[in-house]
Amino acid sequence: MICIILVAGHGILLEKEIKKDSSGRYTNLQGVPKALLPGVGGRKILTFWWDALNTRQLFSDVYLVTNADKYKHFERWATAHDFPVENIVNDGSTTFETRLGSVADFELVLRNKRVNDDVMVVAGDMLFQDQKFDLSQVLDYFKLKDGELAIYYEMEPSERTESRGIVEVEKTTNRISRFLEKPAPDQTSSRLASVVFYCFRRKTLETIPQFLAQHPDVNSRVFGQYLSWLVNETDLPVYGMKLPTGFQLIGQVGLADYEKWLSFFSSKQYEQAARKVITARAYARIGLIGNPSDGFYGKTISMTIANFWAEVTISESERVVLTPNPLCDPTQFGSLSDLHCQSRKEGYLGGLRLLQATCKKFYQYCSTRGIALAKRNFTLKYDTNIPRQVGLAGSSAIVTATLKCLMQFFNLTDKDLPKPIQPQFILDVEQEELFITAGLQDRVAQVYEGLVYMDFSKNIMEAEGHGRYERLDLSRAPTLWLAYLSDPSDSGRFHSNVRQRFDNGDEEVLEAMKTFADFTDEARVSLETGDAGKLAELMNMNFDLRRKIYGDAAVGRKNLQMVDIARQHGSAVKFCGSGGAVVGLCSDPNNLIQMKRQLQEEGFVVCDIIPYSSTPADNNGTVLLPGNKAKIHGNKHQ
Numbered sequence: 001m002i003c004i005i006l007v008a009g010h011g012i013l014l015e016k017e018i019k020k021d022s023s024g025r026y027t028n029l030q031g032v033p034k035a036l037l038p039g040v041g042g043r044k045i046l047t048f049w050w051d052a053l054n055t056r057q058l059f060s061d062v063y064l065v066t067n068a069d070k071y072k073h074f075e076r077w078a079t080a081h082d083f084p085v086e087n088i089v090n091d092g093s094t095t096f097e098t099r100l101g102s103v104a105d106f107e108l109v110l111r112n113k114r115v116n117d118d119v120m121v122v123a124g125d126m127l128f129q130d131q132k133f134d135l136s137q138v139l140d141y142f143k144l145k146d147g148e149l150a151i152y153y154e155m156e157p158s159e160r161t162e163s164r165g166i167v168e169v170e171k172t173t174n175r176i177s178r179f180l181e182k183p184a185p186d187q188t189s190s191r192l193a194s195v196v197f198y199c200f201r202r203k204t205l206e207t208i209p210q211f212l213a214q215h216p217d218v219n220s221r222v223f224g225q226y227l228s229w230l231v232n233e234t235d236l237p238v239y240g241m242k243l244p245t246g247f248q249l250i251g252q253v254g255l256a257d258y259e260k261w262l263s264f265f266s267s268k269q270y271e272q273a274a275r276k277v278i279t280a281r282a283y284a285r286i287g288l289i290g291n292p293s294d295g296f297y298g299k300t301i302s303m304t305i306a307n308f309w310a311e312v313t314i315s316e317s318e319r320v321v322l323t324p325n326p327l328c329d330p331t332q333f334g335s336l337s338d339l340h341c342q343s344r345k346e347g348y349l350g351g352l353r354l355l356q357a358t359c360k361k362f363y364q365y366c367s368t369r370g371i372a373l374a375k376r377n378f379t380l381k382y383d384t385n386i387p388r389q390v391g392l393a394g395s396s397a398i399v400t401a402t403l404k405c406l407m408q409f410f411n412l413t414d415k416d417l418p419k420p421i422q423p424q425f426i427l428d429v430e431q432e433e434l435f436i437t438a439g440l441q442d443r444v445a446q447v448y449e450g451l452v453y454m455d456f457s458k459n460i461m462e463a464e465g466h467g468r469y470e471r472l473d474l475s476r477a478p479t480l481w482l483a484y485l486s487d488p489s490d491s492g493r494f495h496s497n498v499r500q501r502f503d504n505g506d507e508e509v510l511e512a513m514k515t516f517a518d519f520t521d522e523a524r525v526s527l528e529t530g531d532a533g534k535l536a537e538l539m540n541m542n543f544d545l546r547r548k549i550y551g552d553a554a555v556g557r558k559n560l561q562m563v564d565i566a567r568q569h570g571s572a573v574k575f576c577g578s579g580g581a582v583v584g585l586c587s588d589p590n591n592l593i594q595m596k597r598q599l600q601e602e603g604f605v606v607c608d609i610i611p612y613s614s615t616p617a618d619n620n621g622t623v624l625l626p627g628n629k630a631k632i633h634g635n636k637h638q
Contacts (some may be wrong), residue, residue, distance in 0.1 A: 001058070001059050001060065001117060001118045001119070001120060001139065002059060002060060002061050002062075002063065002113075002115050002117045002118070002119045002120070003053055003058075003059045003061075003062045003063070003119070003120045003121070003122070004062075004063050004064075004065065004106060004109050004115075004119060004120070004121045004122075005046070005049060005050075005053075005062065005063070005064045005065070005121075005122055005123075005124040006065060006102050006105060006106065006121065006122070006123050006124060006196065007033060007034075007035040007046065007064060007065065007066045007070075007074065007123075007124040007125060008065050008066050008067045008091050008093065008099070008100070008102070008105045009034065009067075009099070009102070009125065010067065010069070010093070010095060010096040010099055032073065033066070033070040033073050033074065033125075034125035035074075035124040035125040036073055036074075036077060037125075039127055044077070045124070045125060045126070045127060046074075046077065046124045046125075047077075047081060049122060049124050049126075050062075050081055050083060052133070052135055053122075053135065054082075055135075058135055058136060058139060059120070060117070061087065061113070062083075062087060063087045063088075063089060063109050063113055064078075064083070064087060064088050064089070064124065065088075065089040065090075065091060065105045065106070065108060065109050066088060066089070066090060066091070067090070067091050067092070067093045067094065067099070068090055068091070068092050068093060068094050069093070069094045069095070071088070071090050074088055075088060087113075089108060089109050089112050089113070091104075091105050091108055099218060100218065100221070101218045101219075101220075101221025101222055102123075102196065102221065102222050102223050103208065103211065103212060103215075103221045103222060103223060103225075103226050104212060104218075104221050106121055106208065106223075107208045107209065107212060110205060110208065115205070116202060117202055118142075118199065118200065118201055118202050119199070119200050119202075119205065120138075120139070120142075120197075120198070120199045120200075121196070121197075121198050121199075121200070121223070122196060122197045122198075123195070123196035123197070126195060126196065126197075133243050133244065133372055133373075133374050133375065134372060134373060134374065134375045137366075137367065137372040137373065138151065138199065138241060138243075138372055139199070140367060141239075141241050141367065141370055141372070142199040142241075144367075144368070145174075145237075145239045146237065147175070147201070147236065147237030147238055147239050148198065148199065148200050148201060148204055148230065148236065148237070148238040148239070149198065149199040149238070149239050149240075149241055150167065150176060150179075150194050150197075150198050150227060150238055150239070150240050150241070151194070151195055151197035151198070151240075151241055151242075151243055151372075152167050152169070152192045152193055152194045152195070152240050152241070152242055152243075153192070153193055153195070153242060153243050153244075154191060154192060154193075154242070154413075154415070155191045155192070155193045159193070160185075161180075161182070161183050161184070161185055161187075161188065161191070161193075162182050162183070162184060162185075163182060164182065164193035164194070165179060165180070165181050165182065165193065165194040165195075165224040165227065165228070166179075166180045166182075166183055166188055166190050166191075166192065166193060166194070167179055167180075167190065167192050167193075167194045167231075167240055168180075168188060168190045168192070169190075169192060169240045173239070174239050174240050174241070174369065174370040175237055175238070175239050175240075176231050176238045176239065176240050177231075178231065178232065179194065179224075179227050179228045179230075179231040179232060179238075180228070181224045181225060181228050182224075192240070192242075194224070194227065194240075196223050196224075197243075198223065198227070204230075204236060207230070207234070207236070208226075211226055211229055214229075215229075239370065240370060241370035241371070241372060242370060242371050242372065242416070243372045244371070244372065244373060244374050244410055244411045244412070276315055276316060277313060277314070277315045278313070278314050278315070278405050278408050278409055279311060279312070279313045279314075279405075280311070280312055280401045280402075280404035280405045280408070281309050281310065281311045281312075281401055282309065282310050282396075282397040282398070282400035282401040282404070282446045283304040283305060283306060283308065283309050283310075283397065283446065283449065283612045284304070284305050284307065284308035284309065284386045284392040284393055284394065284397060285302045285303060285304050285305065285392065285393045285441075285442055285445040285446060285576075285577075286302065286303050286305060286392070286480070286482065286576040286577075286581075286583045286609065287300060287301075287302050287441060287574075287575065287576055287577055287583070288300075288301045288302060288303055288451075288477075288480075288523065288539075288583065289301045289519055289520050289523040289535075289538055289539060289542055289574075290441075290454075290516050290517065290519060290520035290523070290542070291439075291441055291516070291542075291575065291577065292439065292498075292516075292546065292578065293456070293513045293516035293517055293520075294439035294440050294441035294444075294454065294456055295438070295439030295440070295441075295499070296439075296456075296502050296509075296513040297456050297457055297458040297461065297513065298456055298513045298514075298516045298517040298520070299453075299454060299455050299456065299457070299516070299517040299520035299521065300441045300453075300454050300456075300516075300520055301451065301452065301453050301454070301472070301520055301523055301524060301527070302441050302442070302444070302445035302451075302452055302454070303445065303450070303451045303452070303474070303477060303609075303611055304445050304446060304449045304450060304611070304612045304613070305482070305609050305610055305611060305612055306610040306611065306612035307482070307607055307609065307610050308384075308385055308386040308387065308392060308394075309384065309385060309386065309397065310351075310382065310383070310384040310386055310394065310397035310398045310400075310401050311382065311383045311384065311401060312355070312380060312381070312382045312398065312401035312402045312404070312405050313380070313381050313382070313405070314378050314379070314380050314405040314406070314408075314409050315378060315379050316376055316377065316378055316379075316409075317377055317378055317379040318377060319377050320359070320377050320378060320379075321378075321379040321380070322352055322355045322356055322359075322379075322380050322381075323379060323380065323381035323382075324350070324352050325350065325351055325352070325381070325382055325383060325384075328346070328350040328351045328352075328382075328384065329350035329351065329352045330342060330350075345487065346388060347388075347389075351382050351384065351395075351398045353434060354382075354395060354398045354399050354402065354429070354430075354434070355380050355382060355398070355402055357399075357429050357430075357433035357434055358399050358402040358403055358406070358429050359380070359402070359406065360433065361425065361428060361429045361432075361433060362403065362406045365417065365425065366410075366412075366416075369416075371412065371416055373410050374410060374411075376409070376410070378409060380402065380405065382398055382401070382402070384397065384398060387484055387488070387580075387581070387605070388488070389488040389580055390484040390485055390488045390576075390577075390579075390580030390581040391575060391576050391577025391578040391579050391580045391581050392484070392576055392577060392580075392581055393442035393443075393445070393446065393577060395430060395436060395438075396426055396427075396430060396438065396442045396443050396446060397446055399426045399429050399430065399443075400422075400426055400443065400446040400447060403417075403422065403425065403426060419447060419448070420464075420466040420467075420469065421465070421466060422443070422447045423440050423443035423444040423446075423447050423466070424440065424443075424465075424466060426443040426446075426447070427439075427440055427443050437499075440454070440456060440467065441454060442577065444467070444469050448469055448471055449471075449612065449613055449614045450471050450472070450474050450611075450612070450613030450614070451471065451472040451473070451474045451476070451477055451527075451611070451613070452469055452470070452471055452472065453469070453470045453471075453472055453520070453524055454467050454468070454469050454470075455467050455468040455469075457517075471613075472524070472527060472528075473527075473528070474611050474613045476527045476528060476530065477527065477611055478532045478535065478585055479585075479608070479609075480583055480584065480585055480608075480609040481571075481583070481584045481585075481586065481592065481596070481606065481607070481608055481609060482576065482581060482582070482583055482584075482606070482607050482608075482609050483562050483566075483581065483582050483584070483599050483604045483605065483606045483607075484576075484580055484581035484582070484604065484605050485558055485559075485562075485580050485581070485604065485605075486603055486604065486605050487603075488580040496550045496551065496554035498549060498550060508549060509549055512545055512548075512549045515545060516542065516545065519538050519541060519542050519545075522534070522538055523535055523538045523539075526538065532585065532587060533587070535572075535585065536571075536572030536585045536587070537572070539572040539573065539574045539583075539584075539585060540567075540572050540573070540574070542574045543563060543573060543574040543575065546574075546575065547560075555579065556579055559575070559579050559580065559582070561602065562582050562599065562604055563582060565595060565598050565599055565602065566582065566584050566586075566595055566599075568595075568598075569586065569588075569591040569592070569594055569595035569598070570586065570587075570588055570591045571584045571585065571586035571591065571592070571595055572584060572585040572586070573585075583609070
């Protein structure tokens with residue numbers, strides 16, 4: 001592949017204002033071409049581009065096209081930066097009035113150097129915010145798509161669409177559906193700005209002479225007009241790729257704008273450097289009603305709880321490092337007996353694999369969705385207090401927290417990875433990478449947080465690619481308790497053969513999943529009307545139906561014991577997830593005390609549930625007391 005750098009423009013406004021500046025700060029820059037002015041950190045703008053292009057031998061040749069007036073400046077720069085002087089093409093123009101236009105300059109290089117290859121073209125006088133973006137990702141994505149590629153970025157709030165080429169991008173394919181050259185705000189809602197940074201297939205270069213023939217006016221011979229022509233007037237597919245950095249051409253800006261953008265990008269770089277450590281949490285969840293129908297086109301209501309959490313921390317480092325957790329990923333033991341005990345209880349699969357799988361899937365997602373990531377390495381570490389293998393969504397909590405860290409570290413937003421899609425991403429990490437049997441419920445609850453109603457109906461899932469998720473009023477939730485096994489077995493075993501029966505069209509299972517969904521809709525009404533009695537009845541019915549279709553052997557003896565004790569004391573009770581923990585609703589305080597005592601005496605761990613919800617006003621999350629009560633039973637393990 002060939003790269004062509006465009007630096008043939010005549011920046012008369014900026015050059016004149018630098019010459020007239022009386023402060024003395026720019027005396028040494030008088031007559032200097034725009035591309036050789038200082039960028040972020042004081043290095044020449046063109047040098048930043050050459051450093052990015054001249055790594056890993058991405059291109060067989062790099063050419064630079066300039067004008068006759070500034071040729072000597074670039075010749076001197078080339079000898080100082082190991083750029084081949086013979087690869088500089090002189091377009092012969094000496095004034096703004098005699099300029100050729102960027103597309104004509106591009107065509108000159110194609111003819112002069114007899115280019116017969118795919119080409120990347122960039123504007124060498126373009127400031128950019130983050131010098132760590134990875135060009136190899138751009139080339140990989142270009143090769144993935146059968147079309148041209150245009151780089152774009154998300155505009156800052158202060159930027160105006162009238163100063164940019166704006167693209168409208170199809171969400172599923174990333175194909176650019178419209179290209180608008182400097183549109184008014186009422187012409188498009190898009191804030192995606194295209195810059196002079198494109199990849200063209202060899203066969204598409206044949207359209208350049210055709211475009212120039214149709215656009216004899218030099219004012220039209222610019223790449224914004226060429227891309228607009230390609231997208232809007234030809235059948236050639238042009239795709240978009242987002243870079244995690246802002247760009248600013250300084251071609252026709254004045255000194256004040258040059259100073260403004262230089263200061264702005266410098267401050268952004270400082271802010272990024274100052275944000276050395278990012279920490280994110282995801283919380284355990286309880287399935288209040290409807291589970292396990294989330295994996296069978298059903299409906300559920302779940303709630304995140306503040307009692308248990310997974311926390312992931314990311315910080316910039318020289319290499320990508322995944323740090324084992326000493327409790328969850330032990331590599332040293334006090335004795336062989338200690339190793340045996342830990343392995344028997346915890347198994348061999350700690351959280352490190354979850355970090356690694358999430359990172360792999362994150363890079364894969366960005367690569368296939370046209371999102372280029374900065375070349376920034378990092379160290380990830382995690383901690384969690386979620387009990388293992390009791391169905392409280394401990395694995396998905398680690399994946400969710402890791403995803404939050406990665407998105408923030410690489411400056412991705414919900415526009416890049418939409419919130420309704422995030423639960424499926426998390427599920428794919430576990431199912432496709434680690435072969436963990438699971439449904440969407442846990443991931444939806446941990447992404448949305450709080451009390452969440454979820455509809456996974458087949459028609460919705462197939463039409464929208466995800467379910468419909470709605471946060472309910474958490475203050476409506478009654479006081480709940482939680483009990484779990486102190487020495488659990490793998491919760492994945494409890495799924496039994498129900499999946500196979502469902503896939504085979506077993507009428508009993510199909511009807512059960514429909515009934516679980518009906519329970520969920522009834523429970524929502526109960527929550528909204530404050531009918532705790534009806535909710536308790538539905539919780540019991542949910543467990544009984546689950547027991548019926550899964551069977552006692554799959555449910556497990558210890559799980560049945562927790563349920564029996566709870567019901568002996570008049571408490572409603574059901575599985576939190578796939579087994580190993582139960583959630584209960586007991587209206588009688590005296591019975592609740594006696595029930596807790598008996599559960600503890602049988603070796604189960606019991607605690608009062610503390611609901612958790614985050615709000616836009618409180619990014620760290622808010623712990624809400626259920627039922628608008630002045631206090632709850634407590635927040636310590638009993």
